[in-house]
Amino acid sequence: MRKPRDFDADLKALEDKARGLRTRKVRQLGELVIATGADTLTAEELAGALIVLSETKEAGKREAWAKRGTAFFHSRSRRNAPTTDRISDGAPTQPSGLQPASGRKGAT
Template sequence: MRKQRDFDADLKALEDKARELKTRKVRQLGELVIAIGADTLTVEELAGALIVLAETKEAGKREALISRRISASGAFSTSARRFIISSVIGGSSNQVGVSNPTLPGNRR
């Protein structure tokens, strides 16, 4: 006879995993903000910049925003910036030619 599944335990495990992933995402976003020096911006300025990027649908304009030189952006390669931006706005990190970059100060 087959062992019955404990759906409650499975659901709790999935909820725990989702909570852990959300916590990690928030922590990584905070580390990113600090690493690029955006922690000097007000919350409104940072939110406005992210909204503009998230609302931009044209690939050319997105690329221009991504490659734009801002303070501390020289610390990241273009592929790292693409990965970071796509991660922040919910894109796939499994882009061709883009690997998970190491942020400055987090070298192992």
């Protein structure tokens, strides 16, 4: 006879994993803000810039931001090659929109 599955334990494990992923995402976003120099902005300025960026639907601007973000990450990876827990190739997709907050193209 089969052993009954412990759904509570499975659910707890999934919740723990989700919590860990959220924590990692927040940490990486904080690292990105610092790395781009956007930590010199006030919280209001940064929030306002991010709102404008997230509302932007113009494909040309978004592509330019993505290219600039890609260049930023490639230049950082060459300068900081030995670092281990840095923002990796998977991160630029979402955070590349953060780049204009530090004076990048399209931020105005």
